[in-house]
Amino acid sequence: MKISAVFKHVLSMAAVAAFAAVAVPAQAWEPTKTVEFIVPAGSGGGADQMARAIQGIIVKHNLMKEAMVVINKSGGAGAEGFLDVKSAKGDPHKIIITLSNMFTTPLATGVPFNWRDLTPVKMMALDEFVLWVNAETPYKTAMEYVDAVKKAGAGKMNMGGTGSKQEDQIITAAIEQKTGAKFTYIPFKGGGTVAVQLVGKHIDSSVNNPIEAVAHWRGGKLRPLCVFDTQRMPYKDKMTSTMSWNDIPTCKEAGLDVNYLMLRGIFMPGGVSQDQVDYYVNVLRKVRETPEWTALMNKGAFNQTSLEGKEFADWVAAAEAEHIALMKAAGFMAGGK
Amino acid sequence: MDALNSLLDGFAVALTFTNIALMFAGVILGVIIGVLPGLGGANGVAILLPLTFSMAQTPGGQTSAIILLSCIYWGALFGGAITSILFNIPGEPWSVATTFDGYPLAQKGRAGAALTAAFTSSFFGAAVGVIVITFLSPIVAEFALEFGPPEFFAVYMLTFCAFIGMGKEPPFKTIVSMMLGFALAAVGSDTVTGTLRMTFGTATLLTGFDFLVAVIGLFGIGEILMTLEEGLEFRGASAKLNLKVVLETWKELPKYWLTSLRGAAIGCFMGIVPGGATPASFMSYGVARRMSKDGDKFGEGMVEGVVAPETAAHAAGTSALLPMLTLGVPGSPTAAVLLGGLLIWGLEPGPLLFVEQKDFVWGLIASMYLGNIAGLIVVLTCVPLFAAILRIPFSVIAPIIIVICAIGAYTVHNTTFDVYMMVVFGVVGYAFKKLAYPLAPLVLAIVLGDRAEASFRQAMLVSHGDMSIFFSNKLVGGLTGLALFLLFWPLISWLIRRLR
Numbered sequence: 001m002k003i004s005a006v007f008k009h010v011l012s013m014a015a016v017a018a019f020a021a022v023a024v025p026a027q028a029w030e031p032t033k034t035v036e037f038i039v040p041a042g043s044g045g046g047a048d049q050m051a052r053a054i055q056g057i058i059v060k061h062n063l064m065k066e067a068m069v070v071i072n073k074s075g076g077a078g079a080e081g082f083l084d085v086k087s088a089k090g091d092p093h094k095i096i097i098t099l100s101n102m103f104t105t106p107l108a109t110g111v112p113f114n115w116r117d118l119t120p121v122k123m124m125a126l127d128e129f130v131l132w133v134n135a136e137t138p139y140k141t142a143m144e145y146v147d148a149v150k151k152a153g154a155g156k157m158n159m160g161g162t163g164s165k166q167e168d169q170i171i172t173a174a175i176e177q178k179t180g181a182k183f184t185y186i187p188f189k190g191g192g193t194v195a196v197q198l199v200g201k202h203i204d205s206s207v208n209n210p211i212e213a214v215a216h217w218r219g220g221k222l223r224p225l226c227v228f229d230t231q232r233m234p235y236k237d238k239m240t241s242t243m244s245w246n247d248i249p250t251c252k253e254a255g256l257d258v259n260y261l262m263l264r265g266i267f268m269p270g271g272v273s274q275d276q277v278d279y280y281v282n283v284l285r286k287v288r289e290t291p292e293w294t295a296l297m298n299k300g301a302f303n304q305t306s307l308e309g310k311e312f313a314d315w316v317a318a319a320e321a322e323h324i325a326l327m328k329a330a331g332f333m334a335g336g337k
Numbered sequence: 338m339d340a341l342n343s344l345l346d347g348f349a350v351a352l353t354f355t356n357i358a359l360m361f362a363g364v365i366l367g368v369i370i371g372v373l374p375g376l377g378g379a380n381g382v383a384i385l386l387p388l389t390f391s392m393a394q395t396p397g398g399q400t401s402a403i404i405l406l407s408c409i410y411w412g413a414l415f416g417g418a419i420t421s422i423l424f425n426i427p428g429e430p431w432s433v434a435t436t437f438d439g440y441p442l443a444q445k446g447r448a449g450a451a452l453t454a455a456f457t458s459s460f461f462g463a464a465v466g467v468i469v470i471t472f473l474s475p476i477v478a479e480f481a482l483e484f485g486p487p488e489f490f491a492v493y494m495l496t497f498c499a500f501i502g503m504g505k506e507p508p509f510k511t512i513v514s515m516m517l518g519f520a521l522a523a524v525g526s527d528t529v530t531g532t533l534r535m536t537f538g539t540a541t542l543l544t545g546f547d548f549l550v551a552v553i554g555l556f557g558i559g560e561i562l563m564t565l566e567e568g569l570e571f572r573g574a575s576a577k578l579n580l581k582v583v584l585e586t587w588k589e590l591p592k593y594w595l596t597s598l599r600g601a602a603i604g605c606f607m608g609i610v611p612g613g614a615t616p617a618s619f620m621s622y623g624v625a626r627r628m629s630k631d632g633d634k635f636g637e638g639m640v641e642g643v644v645a646p647e648t649a650a651h652a653a654g655t656s657a658l659l660p661m662l663t664l665g666v667p668g669s670p671t672a673a674v675l676l677g678g679l680l681i682w683g684l685e686p687g688p689l690l691f692v693e694q695k696d697f698v699w700g701l702i703a704s705m706y707l708g709n710i711a712g713l714i715v716v717l718t719c720v721p722l723f724a725a726i727l728r729i730p731f732s733v734i735a736p737i738i739i740v741i742c743a744i745g746a747y748t749v750h751n752t753t754f755d756v757y758m759m760v761v762f763g764v765v766g767y768a769f770k771k772l773a774y775p776l777a778p779l780v781l782a783i784v785l786g787d788r789a790e791a792s793f794r795q796a797m798l799v800s801h802g803d804m805s806i807f808f809s810n811k812l813v814g815g816l817t818g819l820a821l822f823l824l825f826w827p828l829i830s831w832l833i834r835r836l837r
Contacts, residue, residue, distance in 0.1 A: 042673070043379060043383050043670070043673055043674045043677065045677075048677055049677045049680050049681055052383075052386050052387055052390075052677060052678075052681055053390070053681045055387040055390075056386070056387040056388075056389075056390025056391070056681060057390070059387055059388070059390065059391065060390060060391040060394070069384075070383070070387070071751065072383075073750070073751075074544075075525060075526065075543040075544030075545065075750070076525065076526045076533055076536075076543030076544065077526050077531060079526075079540070079543050080540075080543050080544055080750075083540050083543075108531050108532070109526075109531070109532060109533050111533070111540075111543075155801070158798075158799060163528065163531060164527075164528060164529055164530055164531030165530075165531035166531065184798055184799070184801075185798075186486070186795050186798050186799060187528055187529055187531075187795070188528075188795070189528060189791070190667075190673075192664075192665045192666050192667070192676070193666055195665065196481075196482065196660075196664050196665070196666045197485060199482055199664075200482035200483060200484065200485060202485030202486065202799070211680065212665075214685065214687075215665050215685050215686060215687020215688060215689065215690070216665075216687060216688065218685075218687070218688075218689055219687055219688035219689055221688070292390075292394075295683055296681070296683075299680070299683060299685070332531075334532075
């Protein structure tokens with residue numbers, strides 16, 4: 001109870017105005033108590049940032065009458081968070097933000113969980129992955145780099161990434177399968193650490209998200225080679241003196257036919273009613289219309305695709321099938337399946 | 338002098354009425370957060386983060402927002418020492434080393450002196466940390482880039498070696514305790530392979546054993562069990578209750594200038610690398626115990642044994658913000674949350690932050706000076722108040738402590754399982770004390786075990802299993818060499834004596 005006491009104390013101190021009641025249009029269902037927003041990842045990471053930004057936008061624009069608290073449940077590569085939501089069947093006061101570990105964690109560890117245990121609410125955005133090398137290396141294109149990796153010999157060049165048997169390593173495995181190059185994959189705890197390890201030349205490349213590496217790119221320490229998307233990123237503001245996000249070629253254009261996007265979506269527990277899902281869909285639609293959200297999207301050069309309802313569920317099912325195929329080929333499945 | 342001008346501009350930004358009010362509010366809140374075990378600085382900052390989101394949208398608001406959050410951080414750094422000294426319950430991981438001498442001091446009736454020494458050393462450590470950030474940030478940021486997996490492992494090894502083999506306990510008891518800690522640290526998800534270890538197929542063990550739950554149980558509950566056995570007698574009741582104790586302690590502190598400087602240097606190094614405040618405090622305590630001429634008396638209630646870990650912890654906590662600002666790498670869990678905050682507010686930590694967001698950066702740095710002064714004022718004036726808590730009869734305070742401990746253990750992961758674990762750890766702590774096994778190596782191994790393991794295995798991946806990577810350049814070779822030297826110091830000094 002101490003948390004909420006402290007929380008309320010400061011609320012009253014810093015943002016009294018924000019809590020003045022504001023008319024919310026009449027709806028079939030509304031939360032009747034505090035909503036828990038579960039983050040199946042540690043504090044400070046990409047999913048956590050997005051969850052806290054959403055929470056901040058909701059508070060600032062009074063999009064919900066009841067309060068929302070963000071709770072990190074990162075244990076077991078996110079399994080803790082997913083199992084928590086799975087066991088809260090029928091509870092409409094709980095939502096969860098997901099990343100690719102929704103697929104990878106149960107597949108790699110055998111934890112009894114599948115996304116079908118949850119109710120898809122809305123895809124908020126997709127996170128891009130970019131192939132980065134240190135700016136002092138001679139590689140100007142993705143293929144130059146891949147050729148250098150092949151030439152150096154199997155396992156001589158190091159690819160750094162976040163976590164093990166998760167998105168970064170899956171992309172690495174996909175590059176290996178397409179090109180025959182062989183990396184040594186080094187797992188680190190966070191994306192920011194990976195970017196700094198690359199700047200310090202302790203690893204040879206990374207597949208950092210834009211937001212994790214942008215500061216070092218702009219500082220002239222890292223060079224982007226290609227983006228693992230089917231289209232170039234749409235952001236045309238110059239990030240360095242010569243390049244914008246839009247100037248980075250897709251990996252396919254560059255001759256490396258690999259693409260991968262990471263889901264940033266919101267889910268509810270299973271067994272909730274359509275009314276309850278609609279309530280959150282509405283709130284999240286309003287979140288996406290705010291200038292703060294647009295600023296966050298620009299900052300992280302996100303792919304702004306957003307889906308709801310059946311389309312979203314179909315997308316998730318397809319993404320799951322892709323993950324199973326990729327992880328099987330790479331030998332990342334639990335129990336060597 | 339460029340830095341000095343920028344700093345003065347920073348003071349102009351930070352010194353507004355609102356910002357100073359926020360500073361005091363932040364520090365007080367931080368002290369409360371630091372005192373409550375379980376509710377750490379990282380949690381406290383994370384809870385308030387969404388509120389600052391609206392704040393940060395107004396002009397100059399980003400600076401106010403970071404001032405509020407960073408002052409909570411300073412407050413928590415100060416506050417962690419209070420319960421360590423009074424009740425042997427570390428409120429924060431970096432105050433574990435403070436209990437070693439702080440609690441015995443309190444038992445001797447010198448709680449006021451221990452608190453004053455802890456707060457003053459904290460302030461000194463922070464001041465050194467801020468000065469380093471102010472004048473050396475470009476050089477220091479480059480230095481942090483030198484650290485890859487082998488260097489990190491060498492730093493952790495140095496921490497272990499600085500601490501090992503110097504206790505009064507037989508070395509084998511220390512090793513047993515440390516190995517138990519490593520085993521507990523290995524439970525849960527393995528970063529390097531992504532598989533689950535020693536969870537026995539249960540969901541409750543997925544998260545592993547959290548350090549805080551272990552510490553609350555081992556120290557807090559264990560201590561209460563000990564006191565119960567000894568007949569409900571609280572031994573610190575004769576604490577002095579006026580501010581004179583502050584002045585008296587201040588007269589004593591200059592004697593320990595060397596320990597302070599060493600602590601500050603270790604702290605800054607560990608903060609920048611970034612290794613974190615917890616290893617810094619342990620390393621500083623270990624080194625002080627070895628270097629001090631009163632080293633034998635450490636653990637019986639030496640003011641010097643409070644000065645060493647507190648200076649290092651605060652210096653590390655402060656300088657940990659530097660890699661966060663210049664590289665985007667958090668040096669502590671709290672810094673990780675602050676980093677998330679910067680990104681949400683639309684700032685971009687990294688090499689260009691100092692160029693593009695001058696007002697923000699220097700406002701923050703100026704607020705570090707001011708926030709720590711505010712913190713020192715707040716906590717020092719409260720010393721008699723804190724010490725007075727010890728006058729409450731044990732039969733009243735013990736149930737309160739147990740309830741607060743249980744809440745703290747629950748807060749860590751919001752599970753009741755952790756409360757049961759706390760009780761189990763309490764019994765283990767009691768047994769350890771009865772059998773004269775040291776608790777500190779166990780705690781150190783739980784905190785650093787998985788990080789040390791991950792760095793070691795990352796290094797082994799890089800070198801394809803070749804151990805010579807730990808001597809592959811001057812930096813890592815020097816660190817490894819120093820660690821081995823410290824480890825074998827008892828043997829070496831014995832040999833030197835024989836040769837003479």
